[in-house]
Amino acid sequence: xxxxxxxxxxxxxxRLLLVFFASFxxxxxxxxxxxxxxxxxxxxxxxxxxxxxxVSTAIELFDWRTWVEHESTKRLMCSSMILGNLLVxxxxxxPGFSILEDADIGIPADDALxxxxxxxxxxxxxxxxxxxxxxxxxxxxxxxxxxxxLEKKSDVCWEWSPFAASVVMHSxxxxxxxxxxxxxxxHSAIRNxxxxxxxxxxxxxxxxxxxxxxxxxxxxxxxEGAWNEAESPLLFNAFAILRVxxxxxxxxxxxxxxxxLFKESSQVMLSILRRYFEAVQDRDPFMTMAVSxxxxxxxxxxxxxxxxxxxxxxxxxxxxxxxxxxxxxxLVTKWLYAVECSYxxxxxxxxxxxxxxxxxxxxxxxxxxxxxxxxxxxxxxxxMWASIYDDTWVWGVAPRIGWVxxxxxxxxxxxxxxx
Numbered sequence: 001x002x003x004x005x006x007x008x009x010x011x012x013x014x015r016l017l018l019v020f021f022a023s024f025x026x027x028x029x030x031x032x033x034x035x036x037x038x039x040x041x042x043x044x045x046x047x048x049x050x051x052x053x054x055v056s057t058a059i060e061l062f063d064w065r066t067w068v069e070h071e072s073t074k075r076l077m078c079s080s081m082i083l084g085n086l087l088v089x090x091x092x093x094x095p096g097f098s099i100l101e102d103a104d105i106g107i108p109a110d111d112a113l114x115x116x117x118x119x120x121x122x123x124x125x126x127x128x129x130x131x132x133x134x135x136x137x138x139x140x141x142x143x144x145x146x147x148x149x150l151e152k153k154s155d156v157c158w159e160w161s162p163f164a165a166s167v168v169m170h171s172x173x174x175x176x177x178x179x180x181x182x183x184x185x186x187h188s189a190i191r192n193x194x195x196x197x198x199x200x201x202x203x204x205x206x207x208x209x210x211x212x213x214x215x216x217x218x219x220x221x222x223x224e225g226a227w228n229e230a231e232s233p234l235l236f237n238a239f240a241i242l243r244v245x246x247x248x249x250x251x252x253x254x255x256x257x258x259x260x261l262f263k264e265s266s267q268v269m270l271s272i273l274r275r276y277f278e279a280v281q282d283r284d285p286f287m288t289m290a291v292s293x294x295x296x297x298x299x300x301x302x303x304x305x306x307x308x309x310x311x312x313x314x315x316x317x318x319x320x321x322x323x324x325x326x327x328x329x330x331l332v333t334k335w336l337y338a339v340e341c342s343y344x345x346x347x348x349x350x351x352x353x354x355x356x357x358x359x360x361x362x363x364x365x366x367x368x369x370x371x372x373x374x375x376x377x378x379x380x381x382x383x384m385w386a387s388i389y390d391d392t393w394v395w396g397v398a399p400r401i402g403w404v405x406x407x408x409x410x411x412x413x414x415x416x417x418x419x
Contacts, residue, residue, distance in 0.1 A: 009069065012044050012408045013076055015243070020083055024319050025089065026396025029264040035093065041080050048073055052105040053136070062126075064119040069115060077105055078137070078167045081233050082320070086169045089244060089323045090175055090397065092206075092258035100176045103138035107168070111161040131403050141171045144212070145205045162234035166217045169241040172209055176249050178201065199286045201250045233318065240324035243294050247331040250290040253283050255381040256330055261400050270407060276330075277411040281338035288352045294328040295356065298363055302387060306367045310391040319395045326401045329385045336360060337378035337412050344419045382409035 007015070019041060022034035034324050044278040052074050081102070087093040097103070107116070110129050116122035135143075160168070182200065217235050260269045301309040349357075360377050364384065371380050382405045391401030 002136060007044060008199070009076070013072075013367055015081070016041060016043070016076060018081060018278065021081075023083070023087060024323075024395045026203060026398070028262040028264050031091075035087070035091075038084070038087070038093075038096055041083070045080050045097070045102065048077060048189060049105065051075060052092060052272070064116075064122045067113075067122070067126075068262070071109055072338050074106055075108055075114075075163075077418065078108060078163075081174070082167065082170045085173050085177075086320060086323055088174075089327050091226055091257065091261060094197045095174045095177060097174060097179070099138060099141055099178070103141060103171055104135070105137050106162060107135055107137055107140060108164045111163060114161075114334050129218050135169065137171055141175055144208050145175070146170070146201070146208075160216060162216060162238070166215055166234045166238040166241070167246065169209060169213070169238045169245070172205070173245045173248060174243055176245050180249060197264065199250065204206070206242065206245055206249065209245070213238055233316075237318055237320040237324070240297060240321045243297050244324050244327050246290040246293040251284040251331050252284075252287065252333065254412065269404070273407055275406065276407065277415070278333070283332060283335070283338060283353070285350070285352065287335065288350070288356060291332055292356055292359070293354075294332050295359060295363075297328045298332070298385065302363050302366050302384075304385070309388055319397075322389070322395060323403075325385070325388070328352055329363050329382060329401075329405050330408075333378040333382045333385075333408065334410065336381065337376065337415065340377055340416060341419050344416070354374060376409075376412045377407040379412035382406070 015037065018342050019034045019037040022037070024033065025034075051070075052401075083099050084095040088095050109131065110125075113122060113129055115127050116125055120322075179198075191217040212388070213235060238400070257272045260272040263269050263272070336357070339349060339357060341347075343349050343357070357377065360381060364377070364380055367384055371377075386402040386405035386409065389398045
């Protein structure tokens with residue numbers, strides 16, 4: 001590939017699409033090539049940053065064509081950040097973008113402006129809508145964490161478009177990734193009062209995220225659990241990324257080496273899975289809260305009809321939601337297996353943990369799961385979740401995810417018998 005420093009916008013957009021589709025193709029060689037291509041996307045991102053700052057006055061935005069070029073560039077950069085977060089979720093890669101430096105770009109403008117087909121339509125809408133929100137992505141992320149109160153900003157959060165809200169959720173998820181990486185390196189394994197205080201602050205930030213998305217949903221007549229409205233899929237995905245953030249913030253155990261999804265040898269994949277299965281799982285109230293939140297993602301397809309989801313998820317769900325569900329499948333089943341083992345050996349299990357166990361049993365009963373009292377709930381849940389990935393998927397990575405979840409279920413089933 002040529003250097004991206006002077007690449008025209010159309011070439012940069014094409015490059016992003018190629019890297020995006022290759023990244024989740026399920027073909028190990030293509031995935032590795034895509035990860036190399038991410039370096040070009042990062043260089044492209046930084047070459048355009050100075051023109052995309054929220055306070056930039058270098059570009060006159062009162063002309064439709066100029067505005068479209070500016071907004072297209074902004075959305076290209078936001079999409080690159082989304083891809084970076086999805087690569088963390090899928091393969092455990094470093095995000096490739098820093099919220100402190102790289103998120104100093106404008107929030108995407110209102111979708112009605114973006115979707116205008118002619119200059120006259122755009123000019124009519126522009127008379128009543130801001131052409132470019134003054135609140136930047138970095139500032140929005142900071143506001144979520146309580147550094148800058150949202151109510152003091154000129155851009156009220158629930159006036160953001162669903163796409164803008166989704167971008168902010170990815171930005172928050174990346175910020176939490178960096179935060180938790182630093183905590184795990186700098187703090188001892190024993191949690192102290194500062195760690196609990198940090199966890200409380202993150203929990204409050206994620207609660208604000210939920211309120212923000214609920215506000216956007218109300219403003220755009222969408223709901224978390226639906227996808228038949230024109231704008232609701234973006235919010236549906238944003239809620240899924242929020243659940244990823246909960247897990248990323250509070251689940252503390254040896255993480256799965258997710259590069260197994262582009263390994264070519266099944267034996268190598270199984271050895272990676274075995275290490276993950278055998279890793280010790282700590283538990284605390286924050287983890288229970290994170291698992292309870294992630295479990296919401298399991299409830300949506302079950303209550304919509306699991307058989308229908310198996311046949312239509314490929315057409316109704318974006319890869320964004322599929323990957324967030326992969327993350328939830330790993331975190332929930334691993335935690336659930338640890339609680340099951342404690343329960344069977346008469347070790348202490350909190351009322352909140354018992355409540356999550358009951359919720360899992362209820363969900364499995366809704367799909368008429370035929371399990372014995374001695375079978376593993378974690379195994380049953382993993383198999384049920386794998387079945388959604390097995391059917392008509394258009395993303396090649398999905399069948400690999402299904403295979404991993406089934407093998408993990410076998411380990412849970414074998415392990416629970418030995419307890």
